[in-house]
Amino acid sequence: MKDCESMKEKLNLDNIKLDFLSEDSKPKLKTKENYKIMIADDYDEIHVITKMMLKDFEFEGKGLEFIDTYTGEDTIKALEENPDTAVLFLDVVMEDNHSGLNVVEVLRGRLDNKMTRIVLRTGQPGQAPEETVIRDYDINDYRLKTEMTAKRLYTTLYSALRNYRDLYQINTHKNGLKKIIKTSANLFEHNSLNEFLTSILVQLSNFQKNNPEIVYIRDDVDKEGGFVTIEKNKKATIVAATGKFKSYIGKDIDLVSELKEVVDKIKYSDTPDEKIIFVDSGFIIKNNAKNSFNNYIYIEGNNDIYDFDLIHLFLTNYSVALDNYILNNTIVNTQKEIIITFGEVVENHFEETSGHVKRISEMMYNFALLLNFSHSEAEILKMASMMHDIGKIAIPDSILKKPGKLTEEEFEIIKTHPSVGYKIFEKSDLDMLKISANLALNHHEKYDGSGYPNGLKEEEILLEARMLSIIDVFDAMTHKRVYKDAFSTEEALDYIRNQKGKHFDPELVDIFISNIEGILDID
Known part of the structure; x- marks a missing residue:
């Protein structure tokens, strides 16, 4: 109580009524027009006197909204609920000798609040020597309660609010720049x-x-x-x-x-x-x-x-x-037109496979999405897969369109089409055509290493080529060719299931069969 008596004597408060903060007489200020000021002190008189001295205070057209706490524990809870507190008038000794200093540590540490300005006030400087506290704790001002005249309180609060305002503006600009950077980085993550x-x-x-x-x-x-x-x-x-x-x-x-x-x-x-x-x-x-x-x-x-x-x-x-974006889309669309044109050349040359290229590309898109490829990656695979058989343009029609069984020599010629397709695109700098080259080269490789042209096995084969291998065989089986009739979907899936670990990647087979309806959902 000695603190309060000293302040009253300095301010001649004995003849002043301190009931101006009763519920009926409190100013009805809107929160959005005020700075939040928290008073943390275990003496009610300190709250009353502080608010009385600051009742007409304004800073840059804004008033004050007071928050009262009486213990360190209550102060921490109030700060959690009011992270936008501008200034904290904090007593050192409340429920124990270090309550105030504990609040500082929690506010700056666990709550990570570097914005709130802390004015440490004490009536017992021996419990918290100024030099030690300023050095060891992240506070912004240190005052003895006995020296807090109305003039000194105004000066202290003006200084604290200016610092808070400047920090707030800096933080706002920093957050704004972060938002700009984040937004700019996301601008191109769209397909249309x-x-x-x-x-x-x-x-x-x-x-x-x-x-x-x-x-x-x-x-x-x-x-x-x-x-x-x-x-x-x-x-x-x-x-x-x-x-x-x-x-x-x-x-x-x-x-x-x-x-x-x-x-x-x-x-x-x-x-x-x-x-x-x-x-x-x-x-x-x-x-x-x-x-x-x-x-x-x-x-x-x-x-x-x-x-x-x-x-x-x-x-x-x-x-x-x-x-x-427009320039990039122009380039991408040009690539697509080139690939679609090549795809049409393939389809027109092999009439018996009409629709095969389009179906393959649509199924690759759906399969890729199931495997958590992004939409843009799936779109690239959709286009690139159209070129997987481009090398067949170098195979004589007498072999490609032969209705009967191929001879061993004829089949060896057929086996050259992956390498031919690869050579068509291998020197391209365009990403989509690079992928087309690799799909053309690897789509006849088998999981057990018995495929062609390079006898690759398991993860040596590109994931995209392992996907295409399943789709290519499924579509070939379920559609009529000059040398065979179409199989049913169930028959084709049984064959693919039986080729797990041999022709096909076992994990991809399970995903393909479990999601066959979605994969076949094509326009």
Whole structure:
């Protein structure tokens, strides 16, 4: 009690009523407009006096919200529940002589809170000598309770809040940059332009202010969203959308009456050179790409919640990413066209295998997904597998289309087609064609080493080739050829099951047979 008496004497509090913090007279301040100040002290008078001295305190237009605790244990619990506490006025001695110092260790250690400013206050400096405490504990100020006049308390709190504000801004910028880096790294993990642009919408929706003073609850999240338009032939078409705008995908934005406000802002903006145009219902982002078209992004919602500094930074990456995505897609599509063209050459040459190449590619895609390949990896395998028999173009028709049994010499000629296929693509620098070369070379290798052309066995054979081997045999068995009738699905699966560990990888056989319906789900 000696601490409180000294403070009262210094402040002449004897004639002052300390009931201003009763429930009826407490100021009704909104949490989002205040800094949280925690007072941890086992004397109620210290709480009352501190709050009285700070009742009119403001810092940069914000007031204070007080949190009272009386023991070290309660203080730790309150800090867990209020990680956004700006300043902690902490007594050293509460339920025991080291309660306050224990709180510091927990706050900075287990709770990993480096933001909250700690002002250590003590009436018993012998229990916590200033030099020792400052050196050994991560606190920000050390004060004797007897020296805490109203003026000194104001000065201390101003300094603590400035430090908290600056740390908070630094942390916000750091988190924002992390978000930018993470978002940019994920931009290309999509197979289609629609997926790519939809991901942009989702990422932009996440660039909201990370600020405990700003409270925003979305009650109608399903009704909001955004969309992306691409301008081609002087028409702006909605090509990607989220939320309530999904129904507009594929439509000319000029023909959607509900979007008139957005269309007018795009066409008649007072700030045509601005990247971001604000409307009552949200904001519009204009992107002038290098690849022959403009595009616009619209995000619906309360503009106050978005961090536009981060969005501007993101837009720089977005413009480059969109250009690169389109360029990359052009390259990939060119590769696909080359492979499809080669595939058609194979199919047209071998009429009796019509549809084989397409079925193989579709089954490879489904099988790859079952084996946890990514969608993009499965798509590459789908295309590359179309080339597995390309080497047969070097085999004479008299052998390929022979209805009877092949002679030993004829079969030796047939066995050259994997190596021929490999040589067609082996010098290509394109990833898809490199995979095509390896599939062509290895799809007749057998798990027990009895295959051709190199007699590889088990894991020496590429996983993708082991997959293709099963699919190739299954499709060949279940479709008619000039030299045989088609087998039933059950007969083909029985053969594959019997060839576990011989022709085929046993583990892949089990997965293939267990999921045959999904693998056969082709267009």
